[in-house]
Amino acid sequence: xxxxxxxxxxxxxxxxxxxxxxxxxxxxxxxxxxxxxxxxxxxxxxxxxxxxxxxxxxxxxxxxxxxxxxxxxxxxxxxxxxxxxxxxxxxxxxxxxxxxxxxxxxxxxxxxxxxxxxxxxxxxxxxxxxxxxxxxxxxxxxxxxxxxxxxxxxxxxxxxxxxxxxxxxxxxxxxxxxxxxxxxxxxxxxxxxxxxxxxxxxxxxxxxxxxxxxxxxxxxxxxxxxxxxxxxxxxxxxxxxxxxxxxxxxxxxxxxxxxxxxxxxxxxxxxxxxxxxxxxxxxxxxxxxx
Amino acid sequence: xxxxxxxxxxxxxxxxxxxxxxxxxxxxxxxxxxxxxxxxxxxxxxxxxxxxxxxxxxxxxxxxxxxxxxxxxxxxxxxxxxxxxxxxxxxxxxxxxxxxxxxxxxxxxxxxxxxxxxxxxxxxxxxxxxxxxxxxxxxxxxxxxxxxxxxxxxxxxxxxxxxxxxxxxxxxxxxxxxxxxxxxxxxxxxxxxxxxxxxxxxxxxxxxxxxxxxxxxxxxxxxxxxxxxxxxxxxxxxxxxxxxxxxxxxxxxxxxxxxxxxxxxxxxxxxxxx
Numbered sequence: 001x002x003x004x005x006x007x008x009x010x011x012x013x014x015x016x017x018x019x020x021x022x023x024x025x026x027x028x029x030x031x032x033x034x035x036x037x038x039x040x041x042x043x044x045x046x047x048x049x050x051x052x053x054x055x056x057x058x059x060x061x062x063x064x065x066x067x068x069x070x071x072x073x074x075x076x077x078x079x080x081x082x083x084x085x086x087x088x089x090x091x092x093x094x095x096x097x098x099x100x101x102x103x104x105x106x107x108x109x110x111x112x113x114x115x116x117x118x119x120x121x122x123x124x125x126x127x128x129x130x131x132x133x134x135x136x137x138x139x140x141x142x143x144x145x146x147x148x149x150x151x152x153x154x155x156x157x158x159x160x161x162x163x164x165x166x167x168x169x170x171x172x173x174x175x176x177x178x179x180x181x182x183x184x185x186x187x188x189x190x191x192x193x194x195x196x197x198x199x200x201x202x203x204x205x206x207x208x209x210x211x212x213x214x215x216x217x218x219x220x221x222x223x224x225x226x227x228x229x230x231x232x233x234x235x236x237x238x239x240x241x242x243x244x245x246x247x248x249x250x251x252x253x254x255x256x257x258x259x260x261x262x263x264x265x266x267x268x269x270x271x272x273x274x275x276x277x278x279x280x281x282x283x284x285x286x287x288x289x290x
Numbered sequence: 291x292x293x294x295x296x297x298x299x300x301x302x303x304x305x306x307x308x309x310x311x312x313x314x315x316x317x318x319x320x321x322x323x324x325x326x327x328x329x330x331x332x333x334x335x336x337x338x339x340x341x342x343x344x345x346x347x348x349x350x351x352x353x354x355x356x357x358x359x360x361x362x363x364x365x366x367x368x369x370x371x372x373x374x375x376x377x378x379x380x381x382x383x384x385x386x387x388x389x390x391x392x393x394x395x396x397x398x399x400x401x402x403x404x405x406x407x408x409x410x411x412x413x414x415x416x417x418x419x420x421x422x423x424x425x426x427x428x429x430x431x432x433x434x435x436x437x438x439x440x441x442x443x444x445x446x447x448x449x450x451x452x453x454x455x456x457x458x459x460x461x462x463x464x465x466x467x468x469x470x471x472x473x474x475x476x477x478x479x480x481x482x483x484x485x486x487x488x489x490x491x492x493x494x495x496x497x498x499x500x501x502x503x504x505x506x507x508x509x510x511x512x513x514x515x516x517x518x519x520x521x522x523x524x525x526x527x528x529x530x531x532x533x534x535x536x537x538x539x540x541x542x543x544x545x546x547x548x549x550x551x552x553x554x555x556x557x558x559x560x561x562x563x564x
Contacts, residue, residue, distance in 0.1 A: 040482040041453070151316070155349070184349045185509055189553040189564075211482065214555035218564055237559050255483040256557045257512030259539065265557075266516050268491060269484035 002071070003028035004205045005173055010051065010065035011288070012229075021047055021060060023230040023284055031172065032203035036220035036237075038210060038252070044229035045209045049175040052207060054079075054086050070172060087118050091171040093195070095178040097158035101150040108146040111165045119169055133164035137194055156187035160194065167198050174199070175207045180215065192218055213256045217241055225249045228281040248277040302471060302503045303337040303360060307369035310352075310359050329355045331527040332369065339470075342497055342504045344518030344535065346511060346550065351524040353507045357473045360505065361393050362386055374470070391421045394464035398476040400456035404448040410434075411444030414463045421467060433462035436499075437492050454485025458492060465496060472497075475507045490517055511551055515539055523547050 005028060012022040022044050029035045037045040050056045052067060054074065067074040070089055074082050094100040101110055111133070112126035134142035137160040150158055159179065166174055176195060180188040196219055199206050208220055216223050216237065223240055225233040225248065233246040244250045251269040258265035311326040318324035329352045337343050347353045358364045360371060362378055370379045378389060397403035404413055414430045423429060431441050437458040448456055457477055464472050474493065478486040494517055497504050508514055514521055514535070521538045523531040523546060531544040542548050552563045
C-alpha cells in the first residue's frame with residue numbers, strides 16, 4: 001500500500017533569490033499515522049506544513065519535487081483542482097487560537113461556513129455536525145459555545161473549537177502547527193490527549209509540527225528532525241528517544257528540559273554541532289542544481 | 291534549611307498578607323466602573339538575600355501579578371511589602387525612584403521589550419544615565435562582557451540579533467544598574483531550546499558572581515529545578531506550596547504541584563500518566 005501523503009525531494013526558494021528555504025525534503029505518512037516535524041525556529045517545519053496544504057506565502061516558490069496526496073500529484077495539478085482536493089481531504093489546526101478565529105463573529109459560523117460554502121452541506125447538517133464535534137472535543141455546553149464570541153472563551157476552549165473545526169469535514173489528513181504552544185501545561189496535556197483521541201478514532205494521517213521533543217514523544221509514531229529546511233534525521237519515536245543518530249538531534253534532545261533528570265537535560269547546544277550541521281546544509285547546496 | 295525559620299534580618303523582601311485586585315475589563319459595563327477581581331489572596335513570603343526563588347503556576351495563577359506587585363508596578367490592595375527593611379507598599383513614584391534602580395526586571399518577550407529603533411549600546415546606557423551613573427560607556431562594555439556578548443554588539447539593532455542574544459541584552463540592561471534584586475518573568479519561554487540553556491546558564495552564573503537575589507517566574511518546572519533554591523507554587527492567587535527545590539521535586543506536598551509535574555511532557559515516550 002502506498003502512503004497517504006508523500007513528499008518527495010521537495011525544494012522551495014525565496015522568489016527572486018537562489019536561497020532555498022526547503023532543501024530536498026522527503027517523507028511519507030500512512031493513514032492513521034502521526035509524523036512529528038521537529039526543529040528550532042527557522043528550520044522550515046511550518047513551511048512544510050504549509051506546502052502540503054498549498055498555503056505557502058506567495059514569495060515562496062516550489063522549484064523541485066512532488067507532493068502526493070491520496071494518490072494525486074499536487075504539484076502537477078491546476079490550482080483550482082488542487083484547492084478543491086486539499087479542501088476536501090485536509091485540515092489545519094493552527095498555532096494561535098486567538099488569531100485564527102475571527103474576533104467579530106460568533107463561533108458557529110466559523111465552524112459551519114466551510115462545510116456549507118465549500119463542501120455544499122445544508123446549514124442544518126452543518127449545525128448538527130458542529131454540535132456533535134463540540135461534544136467530541138469535550139465541551140460541556142456546545143450550544144452556548146456556538147453562540148459565543150472568541151474573546152468569551154479561554155485559550156483551551158478556543159483551541160478545542162479549532163480542533164473541532166479541523167475535524168469537522170472528516171479530513172483524512174490534519175496538519176497541526178504547534179497547536180499547544182500558546183497553552184498552559186495542564187491545558188496542553190488535555191489538548192494533546194484530545195488530538196490523539198480524535199486522530200486515532202478517525203484514523204487520520206497527521207503532520208505534527210512542533211519544537212518540543214517532549215510533545216513529539218507523546219503524540220507521534222515517527223519524526224523528522226529539521227535544520228535549515230533540511231531533514232537531518234528520520235526515525236521512529238521509540239528508536240529516537242533510545243538514542244538519536246545525528247549529532248544535532250542528540251544536542252537537541254540534550255537541550256530539552258527534563259525535570260526528572262536535571263543534570264543531563266537543558267544542556268546548551270555546542271557551537272561545533274551547529275557548525276557541523278550548517279556545513280552539511282552548505283554541502284547539500286553545493287551539489288544541488290535546480 | 292527550612293524556609294520558614296529564616297531570620298527576618300536577612301530577608302530582602304518580606305511580604306505579608308499581600309492582596310491585589312485588578313479591574314475586570316471584560317465585565318465592565320458601558321458606563322461606570324469595572325468590577326474588581328481579586329488576583330492575589332493573602333500571600334506571605336520572605337525572599338532571602340542571595341536566594342533564587344522560583345515562582346510557578348498555571349496561567350491566571352497570579353505569578354506575574356505577584357512579581358509586578360513586588361516591584362511596585364502595581365499597588366497592592368491590602369498587605370505589606372518590605373524591601374530591605376523599608377515598607378514600600380504605598381510609596382509614591384517620586385519616593386520609589388531611587389529604590390527602583392535596586393530592583394530590575396527582565397521581560398518575557400525580548401523583541402517587544404527592546405526599543406527596535408535604538409542600538410544595543412543605547413538600550414543599555416539609557417537607564418544608566420536616567421539613574422545618574424558615571425562612566426556609562428565602561429559600564430555598558432562590562433554589562434555586555436558579563437552576559438557573554440561581544441562589545442561590538444553596541445552598534446547593533448535588536449532585529450539583528452537572535453532571540454537568545456536579545457534576551458542576553460535584556461539581562462545586560464538589568465545588571466548594568468547594579469541592582470540587588472532581579473525579577474525574571476518567563477524569560478526563556480519564547481526561546482528555542484538550544485538558546486534556553488545558554489540564557490539560563492548566563493543568568494545562573496551572574497546571580498552567583500554578582501550576589502544577586504532573583505525571583506524567576508516560569509510555568510516550566512524543569513527550568514525552575516535547574517536554577518532555583520526555593521519554589522513557590524501559586525494556584526489562583528494562593529500559595530499552594532512553598533519549599534526548597536529539592537524537597538519540592540522529591541516529595542511534592544500539594545495535589546496541584548503534582549498535577550503540574552505530571553502535565554509536563556518529558557522527552558520520553560514511556561512517561562507515566564500520559
